Amino acid sequence: MESRAATRRHFLKGSLAALVPMPALAQGQPRVVVVGGGFAGATCARELKRLMPDARVMLVEANPTFTACPFSNGVITGLRDLRAQQFNYEALGSLGISLVYLSANKIDAQARTVTLSDGTALPYDRLVLAPGVDFRWGSPAGYDEAAAARMPHAWKAGEQTLLLRRQLESMEDGGLVAISAPPNPMRCPTGVYERASLIAFYLKARKPRSKLIILDAKDSFPKQRLFQAAWQQFYPGLLEWVPLSNDGKVVSVEPATNTLVTDFARHAAAVDRRLAELGGLPPAGSGPWPSAPEPTEPIDGLAALGLFAEWIGAAAFVLRDPDLALLARSAEHWRRTTAGQWSYDRPPAGWKEWSRLLDVTLADRLTALQAASGPAEESLRQLEAWSGDDQPAESALLPQIRRRLPGALDAARAAIPDGPGAARVLLRHQVPSAFIPPLAVLLAHQKL
Numbered sequence: 111m112e113s114r115a116a117t118r119r120h121f122l123k124g125s126l127a128a129l130v131p132m133p134a135l136a137q138g139q140p141r142v143v144v145v146g147g148g149f150a151g152a153t154c155a156r157e158l159k160r161l162m163p164d165a166r167v168m169l170v171e172a173n174p175t176f177t178a179c180p181f182s183n184g185v186i187t188g189l190r191d192l193r194a195q196q197f198n199y200e201a202l203g204s205l206g207i208s209l210v211y212l213s214a215n216k217i218d219a220q221a222r223t224v225t226l227s228d229g230t231a232l233p234y235d236r237l238v239l240a241p242g243v244d245f246r247w248g249s250p251a252g253y254d255e256a257a258a259a260r261m262p263h264a265w266k267a268g269e270q271t272l273l274l275r276r277q278l279e280s281m282e283d284g285g286l287v288a289i290s291a292p293p294n295p296m297r298c299p300t301g302v303y304e305r306a307s308l309i310a311f312y313l314k315a316r317k318p319r320s321k322l323i324i325l326d327a328k329d330s331f332p333k334q335r336l337f338q339a340a341w342q343q344f345y346p347g348l349l350e351w352v353p354l355s356n357d358g359k360v361v362s363v364e365p366a367t368n369t370l371v372t373d374f375a376r377h378a379a380a381v382d383r384r385l386a387e388l389g390g391l392p393p394a395g396s397g398p399w400p401s402a403p404e405p406t407e408p409i410d411g412l413a414a415l416g417l418f419a420e421w422i423g424a425a426a427f428v429l430r431d432p433d434l435a436l437l438a439r440s441a442e443h444w445r446r447t448t449a450g451q452w453s454y455d456r457p458p459a460g461w462k463e464w465s466r467l468l469d470v471t472l473a474d475r476l477t478a479l480q481a482a483s484g485p486a487e488e489s490l491r492q493l494e495a496w497s498g499d500d501q502p503a504e505s506a507l508l509p510q511i512r513r514r515l516p517g518a519l520d521a522a523r524a525a526i527p528d529g530p531g532a533a534r535v536l537l538r539h540q541v542p543s544a545f546i547p548p549l550a551v552l553l554a555h556q557k558l
């Protein structure tokens with residue numbers, strides 16, 4: 111440890127010498143301005159003063175009290191007092207460092223001045239900038255300063271830390287605590303998981319019927335095995351980690367209802383909107399199609415469930431979600447058997463070879479697309495709607511389909527090159543049924 115520390119000191123000395131070359135210092139009392147009195151700036155100011163006792167070192171810091179982040183998770187869970195996190199700059203002042211409690215608003219590199227929030231222009235020979243990091247509001251969408259007052263991030267220690275603590279204390283036993291973990295780079299890569307562990311500790315002791323969920327924009331995190339082993343041992347059933355690949359990424363927030371919206375939920379909303387724009391993809395000329403949110407006719411309900419089955423299949427493909435894919439396969443079985451008796455105008459005679467039949471819904475949609483004035487364009491619009499993406503299908507969904515379903519496309523191309531023939535082959539290759547009519551039309555028109 112000692113030799114390591116010595117090496118670091120040695121490095122620091124070397125780098126500071128490089129920062130303030132001797133010729134510049136020889137011409138009178140050098141002035142060094144350090145902006146930011148966090149760990150970086152305060153340490154730098156202290157070491158500069160130690161190495162160059164004759165220099166005038168000025169520390170410009172917006173707040174006279176520094177509230178440290180490390181250990182602040184203990185404050186959230188009531189293990190520490192916020193005052194234990196707070197420090198003043200007296201010790202630096204006693205070393206002869208000039209303390210300026212103002213914000214640095216502007217830097218003029220030519221004139222070598224820093225303009226402070228009171229308008230003073232502070233001259234310098236060398237400038238050190240250590241303002242730390244700040245928030246990029248609007249990421250996730252909807253997360254701004256007003257939202258932070260309802261949904262605290264607590265990544266800046268102080269009032270936010272206390273707000274989160276109060277919210278935990280006032281939550282009922284049985285409540286849900288949700289943490290959104292951002293993608294890298296992160297200010298403190300393990301901070302989210304330390305916080306989760308401490309909150310789980312608090313919940314287990316005080317509100318054992320509650321649940322904690324981490325929605326993560328990553329598929330892995332530092333010290334993951336250690337954390338997960340501890341969670342399994344101490345908080346089974348209480349703490350759930352949802353990785354990126356399982357729809358963990360929070361894409362937007364709704365502060366009014368304390369809601370975090372994930373990719374899947376966003377996808378769901380977008381697909382619904384696009385399908386609604388296309389008129390709900392009604393099967394042309396055949397039977398009723400649900401237009402009201404609560405269908406009154408049983409057949410409408412079954413048709414709605416058929417659409418739902420397609421919806422799951424499309425979402426499973428686009429989001430690459432294995433759980434959804436499993437669900438989609440079951441929904442598709444249901445659609446072609448039980449529901450077939452009612453909604454597809456045909457008894458489920460082909461029970462054993464269900465995957466070979468083109469049900470009436472798909473056949474009708476295919477017919478409607480083929481009869482459209484621009485069949486290929488209309489098919490692309492349908493694919494766009496299922497992708498839930500506002501990008502044109504050529505740039506969003508089609509390249510994915512080409513890449514991920516080459517065998518199915520080749521087989522359909524090689525088989526019978528008319529619409530229904532291609533559709534039957536695609537169906538046999540388990541292509542999501544939502545995509546089948548538009549793909550079959552594109553294949554028949556040699557657009558794919």
Ligand SMILES: Cc1cc2nc3c(=O)[nH]c(=O)nc-3n(C[C@H](O)[C@H](O)[C@H](O)COP(=O)(O)OP(=O)(O)OC[C@H]3O[C@@H](n4cnc5c(N)ncnc54)[C@H](O)[C@@H]3O)c2cc1C
Pocket residue numbers: 145146147148149150151170171172173176178179180181182183212213214215240241242243264265266297298301
């Ligand atoms: C919950 C949590 C736990 C953490 N735990 C650990 C840990 O255990 N170990 C660890 O090593 N790290 C930990 N970290 C990370 C650590 O807090 C940061 O890496 C560290 O604070 C960065 O130091 P800094 O000096 O660069 O910035 P900061 O600490 O952010 O300091 C920047 C300073 O600059 C000031 N400032 C900014 N702009 C201006 C301006 N224009 N004018 C004047 N002043 C300005 C600010 O007021 C602030 O005082 C944790 C972080 C969090 C959020």
